[in-house]
Amino acid sequence: MNELIFLIAFPTIIAFILLLLSNNRIRYAIVALAALVISAASIYLLATSYARGTVYYTVPFEPASQMMFAIEMGIALLLLWLGIRFKQYIAVLLVLAQSALMVYYEFAMSHGMDPVKNLFFDQFSIIMAMIIGIIGSLIAVYAVSYMQTYHGHHPEVRDRRRFFFFVTFIFLAAMFGLVFSNNLLWVFFFWELTTLASFLLIGYAESEEATNNAFLALKMNLLGGIAFAGAIIYLASADPAGGLLELDTLIASGQAVAIVPAVLISFAGLTKAAQMPFSGWLVGAMVAPTPVSALLHSSTMVKAGVYIIVRFAPVLxxxxxxxxxxxxxxxxxxxxxxxxxxxxxxxxxxxxxxxxxxxxxxxxxxxxxxxxxxxxxxxxxxxxxxxxxxxxxxxxxxxxxxxxxxxxxxxxxxxxxxxxxxxxxxxxxxxxxxxxxxxxxxxxxxxxxxxxxxxxxxxxxxxxxxxxxxxxxxxxxxxxxxxxxxxxxxxxxxxxxxxxxxxxxxxxxxxxxxxxxxxxxxxxxxxxxxxxxxxxxxxxxxxxxxxxxxxxxxxxxxxxxxxKGGKKMPAYMCGRPVTTDLKFAGSAGIERTMTTRNYYFTEYFGEGKLxxxxxxxxxxxxxxxxxxxxxxxx
Structure with missing residues (x-):
């Protein structure tokens, strides 16, 4: 269990350290060292645990859940304030709807619930941990140098690199928490953290386009969050003791019991994995700095979406x-x-x-x-x-x-x-x-x-x-x-x-x-x-x-x-004489430059059309x- 807690807690600690640092050399040293430690911890988990099958850990449910609920409400207040500030009223309504569901669960349904197997790992979790720990860490290392160049090319963008790396490592910690949680309440908490992190990183440039695209991602993922919250309430009403909130118990219960929450949570997975008609948020996320795109596409956000659907594959x-x-x-x-x-x-x-x-x-x-x-x-x-x-x-x-x-x-x-x-x-x-x-x-x-x-x-x-x-x-x-x-x-x-x-x-x-x-x-x-x-x-x-x-x-x-013995041949243009800079005599003796361009077939495959x-x-x-x-x- 110590390895799992370390992989969740260590990136979180590094995130807060990076939030306090402004010196780029020190930042690089800490990010590189943290990446090495996280990668090594992921490999250690693989080496020591891949043959152990599925292992569950008993972690006290109530203190951790109360803390998570408090953080969720804090996130909701932050999103409400930002939604009102930027006049994104649909986002405000979605935040209110999701928060209302979780408040209802907390005060009307959570009493007496005591899931036992709250953390776990199996071979699939280890695979995901390797992706998050190695690829995610490498992207963070790349981002140090990239963001320095980025701000040199974009002087109009406010330098918020301390905030950028804080959110990046919170993102990694949330993903580790998501794949190691067997308690669906905890999965939901880390799920929402990834939504918040992606929203903040997509809007990093603070331009109108970046802000609008960040809120588009937020709104689409909040729809999925509402479905996820609905699944939790359904399970709490079906089993007041909370046993069905354990992922393994729910999946083992069969289709008769699990199909409703499986479909609701799979819908949340569709939104997070940017499946149509929700694909627009991921395309809009390209406005963010490139390391954000790499992080979203390879080791964090969208992989969380497909991870949860694959988990429910036996039910579906x-x-x-x-x-x-x-x-x-x-x-x-x-x-x-x-x-x-x-x-x-x-x-x-x-x-x-x-x-x-x-x-x-x-x-x-x-x-x-x-x-x-x-x-x-x-x-x-x-x-x-x-x-x-x-x-x-x-x-x-x-x-x-x-x-x-x-x-x-x-x-x-x-x-x-x-x-x-x-x-x-x-x-x-x-x-x-x-x-x-x-x-x-x-x-x-x-x-x-x-x-x-x-x-x-x-x-x-x-x-x-x-x-x-x-x-x-x-x-x-x-x-x-x-x-x-x-x-x-x-x-x-x-x-x-x-x-x-x-x-x-x-x-x-x-x-x-x-x-x-x-x-x-x-x-x-x-x-x-x-x-x-x-x-x-x-x-x-x-x-x-x-x-x-x-x-x-x-x-x-x-x-x-x-x-060593290679021979460079001049370009061949059907017998026309060609100069070294690829100029040739075209029809009517007009000199032209040879160029190559791809076909794009926009009239057949354009975004709007399809x-x-x-x-x-x-x-x-x-x-x-x-x-x-x-x-x-x-």
């Missing part, structure tokens, strides 16, 4: 409500992948790619078979690593070149060769074999084939996967295209950033290399304990993966041997799940 499995939730994820996967085609802003491509992959995880968890839960957890792992790498690479490129537009990344392999190679690995990790995202999607196809309505899900996955190949490959082509112009500007990138980017690149490759160990040591035991069955990749496929990884590793090391169809469809699917829920209650 085989139910129409579960299929409805899965269809929301499937539609989101297909449509968000399509929208990514029409985006040239790199952060928006990453945002819609995240929304799409989260949709696939939700689809797997909603159907809820053991094979699909295996695929969902794999997707969570590989997506977290590759997406954090890509966001931080894009942030670095933006600071060096002044643009995050994909079209301006032409010839990045010439101007920033090491960074371009890292981006290449990150993009390959999202859609190429033998990296994990492609393996996970293959596992999802196998799982959907045997599931109810499987053909529909397989079809959506096939088309969405094809679209994914299109938008990733065209970006990859831009990065590795060789151009005769542009100087190498990598020398201006700080050592701290290189350490983080190199580590994440290595993790992307290592996760694919050691995927069989991750599966057999963590995911398969979790599935066996939860479902009584487990899934694994066939031995032949593992051998093929190992051979492909070997070839991928051989290729970079072979390049220096060929480069969202007009997808959002109403997902609303109908959610209402269908609600109607099934109402039938279960009646």
């Amino acid at each position: 499995a085989g139910s129409l409500a579960g299929v409805s939730i899965a269809m929301v994820g499937a539609v989101t996967f297909l449509v968000a992948s399509g929208i990514a085609i029409s985006q040239s802003n790199a952060k928006k491509v990453l945002a819609y790619s995240t929304i799409a992959n989260l949709g696939l995880i939700v689809a797997c968890a909603g159907v809820g078979t053991y094979k699909l839960v295996w695929a969902a957890i794999l997707l969570i792992i590989f997506h977290a690593i590759a997406k954090s790498l890509l966001f931080l690479c894009v942030g670095t490129v933006e600071h060096r070149t002044g643009s995050r537009d994909i079209e301006d990344m032409d010839g990045l392999i010439v101007r920033m060769p090491r960074l371009a190679a890292m981006m290449f690995v990150g993009i390959a990790g999202m859609f190429l074999a033998p990296f994990g995202m492609l393996i996970s999607k293959w596992a999802a196809i196998e799982g959907f084939i045997d599931a109810p309505f499987g053909l529909i899900f397989v079809t959506i996955l096939a088309f969405g996967g094809a679209v994914t190949v299109f938008f990733w490959s065209k970006w990859m082509g831009k990065i590795i295209s060789v151009t005769p112009y542009g100087e190498n500007i990598e020398g201006t990138i700080s050592r701290q950033k290189w350490v983080v980017l190199t580590t994440l690149t290595a993790l992307t490759v290592l996760a694919a290399l050691f995927f069989p160990l991750i599966s057999s040591g963590l995911i398969e035991p979790y599935l066996l304990g939860t479902f009584g069955e487990t899934a694994r990749l066939a031995q032949d496929n593992i051998i093929i993966m190992a051979l492909m990884i070997s070839l991928l590793l051989i290729l970079p090391f072979s390049l220096p041997f060929y480069a 969202l007009r169809v997808a959002n109403p469809l997902c609303i109908l699917l959610i209402l269908l799940a609600g109607a099934i829920l109402a039938g279960a209650i009646l």
Whole structure:
């Protein structure tokens, strides 16, 4: 239990220390040391506990719950004040509604409740702790150097770095608390802390756009918070002793008892995971500094949403409500992948790619078979690593070149060769074999084939996967295209950033290399304990993966041997003479410059066009799940 309490308490202490510090060197030293300690503690938990199965701890319920309730009311007062100050009256009403539900529970229903198993860990919790502890900490280290450059580029933004790092480490502590809590009241408390932290970080710049987007995220997540609070009240009325507030007891109680709270909490998961029609908040969050985007997408906010839905997968499995939730994820996967085609802003491509992959995880968890839960957890792992790498690479490129537009990344392999190679690995990790995202999607196809309505899900996955190949490959082509112009500007990138980017690149490759160990040591035991069955990749496929990884590793090391005797060929323009700066004689003898641009098909895949169809469809699917829920209650 000491390891769990340490991972929750230590980042909280560091957060308050950083709130008091203004010296950047001291801040970096503390953040780097804290990141090392948190990562080491996460690895220690893995090394000492992965074989122990599920372990529950008895922690005094009442004192901790009272303190959490007091903090929740303090957060509500803060949000009410900010909502009134910025005239965000819908947010004010949502805060009042959620607070009223929790006040009603506290004063009318909580007496006599005494859940016992309030903290726990299992293999899934350990996986999440590794993602939070290692990736989240690396992002925090990267952010020290990034935020210094950020304020140099944005002198109009008030320097609130002490507050920024305070909220960042509170975010990490809240995520640890969320994945280690077996008491749903405690899960809700940490759930709301992540909502508050994301709201504060998205609005960091304090501009009108940042403020509006922060409140958009707040409003959408408050809708989920209200549903979560409703689930707690339902459980308290069904079991006044509070036993059903324990996550393991609730899931073990079966669909007859657990389906109502499972659907309500899954709805909260949909809002936090930015599934349609709630995807707008995550796209709007791109206004925040890049480390915030990396944190939200890889190790904190949206991962909390899919984590809780995966937890309830055994309850959702085989139910129409579960299929409805899965269809929301499937539609989101297909449509968000399509929208990514029409985006040239790199952060928006990453945002819609995240929304799409989260949709696939939700689809797997909603159907809820053991094979699909295996695929969902794999997707969570590989997506977290590759997406954090890509966001931080894009942030670095933006600071060096002044643009995050994909079209301006032409010839990045010439101007920033090491960074371009890292981006290449990150993009390959999202859609190429033998990296994990492609393996996970293959596992999802196998799982959907045997599931109810499987053909529909397989079809959506096939088309969405094809679209994914299109938008990733065209970006990859831009990065590795060789151009005769542009100087190498990598020398201006700080050592701290290189350490983080190199580590994440290595993790992307290592996760694919050691995927069989991750599966057999963590995911398969979790599935066996939860479902009584487990899934694994066939031995032949593992051998093929190992051979492909070997070839991928051989290729970079072979390049220096060929480069010595390599011959540079001029560009070929169908027989037209071309100068070294890529100018050629066009029709009528007019001199033109050769350029390359991607297709974006905005008229077919534009945001407005696809969202007009997808959002109403997902609303109908959610209402269908609600109607099934109402039938279960009646």
